[in-house]
Amino acid sequence: MAQQPYSNATFDDYRWLVDATAGRLLTDLAESPDDSLRQAVRLRKDWSASRVHLLLQQVELRRRAKAKFPDADRMYFTPVGLEQATDGWIAAYKAGRFRDRGNPVYDLCCGIGGDLAALARGGPAIGADRDPIAALLAKTNSPSAIGVVVGDVSDLSCSSGAWHIDPDRRPSGRRTTRVVCYEPAPTVIDRLIGANDTGAIKLAPAAELPDHWRHNAEQEWISRAGECRQLVAWFGRLATRPGGRRATVIAGDGAPSQIRTVAGDGHVAPPAATDFGRYLVEPDAAVLAAGLVGVLADEHGLAAIAPGAAYLTGERAVFDPALACFEINEVLAFDIKRIKALLRERSVGRLEIKKRGVDVDPEELRSRLRVPGDAAATLFLTRRGRAITALLTNRLVGAV
Helix, strand or coil: CCCCCCCCCCHHHHHHHCCHHHHHHHHHHHHCCCCHHHHHHHHCCCCCHHHHHHHHHHHHHHHHHCCCCCCHHHCCCCHHHHHHCCCHHHHHHHHCCCCCCCCCEEEECCCCCHHHHHHHHHCCEEEEECCHHHHHHHHHHCCCCCEEEECCHHHCCCCCCEEEECCECCCCCCCCCCHHHCECCHHHHHHHHHHCCCEEEEECCCCCCCHHHHHHCEEEEEEECCEEEEEEEECHHHCCCCCCEEEEEEECCCCCCEEEEEEECCCCCCCECCCCCCEEEEECHHHHHHCCHHHHHHHHCCEECCCCCCCEEECCCCCCCCEEEEEEEEEEECCHHHHHHHHHHCCEEEEEEEECCCCCCHHHHHHHHCCCCCEEEEEEEEEECCEEEEEEEEEECCCC
């Protein structure tokens, strides 16, 4: 991960932050009814401005981190470290793929330790990051880890066991999906693979792998809460189907999570329907990113609403974590006045809008379509040929 901007805080400030005194202060701040301004005034009587800033920032980061980590109240973050960290549910799933735990797993570019903590719970694990502050937080967040090394990946040896690496996708300050721009560079990672090919590379979902990686690795797109969060390239013994593709959907925030995987070679187009069926199906974001819509459609006997379209249709309801199913109530041309009249007639006051291939701002359209009512519905906008078609649907919720 990238070197982090830490305001005026020093390494000693962060070492103080993870100690017992600051830990008690953080607990008190999280439970205090006072706003941050009053808290700051009180804290500055005893602590420096940089340490007061770290305390108040940490309270806010922990609050935000609850969406990513069930034990966020006991963890330590930086703003960029939290943003880039693998969330707890995905990290636990990935750690489960490291099956041979006789030797340590090395988590390289470990950042604040999102993946490292999960790896260490499953067996011996060692973290490494060139940023000493990130390494300090990773060690604190991963108490089961053997340790965390401060150093550059190119100087480390991982010739035994297995490794996981999270290269920096913002080496110039701006996020990029171009693997050639990542740091460490692909040439450095190639040396890792050459020395020990039992490894995994965490990448952006839209990353394009170099040809030699794509042919040798199994690519897995992982989503949670409807968002495709990362692409992992699995090599060596960690690849169940070298050259293949997987889309894994992690549903729910419980433990254990519901996990659904769709696997195939990718980009096999589903057949196109001649008309809409009774149900409209939206594949999960990971399935779309992996190009496995055709595999999912074949499994459930579905067809695309039009050639090349991502939305599927069929005559029976389908309940699968890898998709969302909607019952179609109305199919009509995209006419705002007509749609608004239909919504008013059905008292639809809660409207979800989904669209593909249509240049429409959903928030602006929702404002124009607002009508009083307690009913809920989902409006899809899509193209069949050149025309925009609107479908008024209701979302189905059920179990397989």
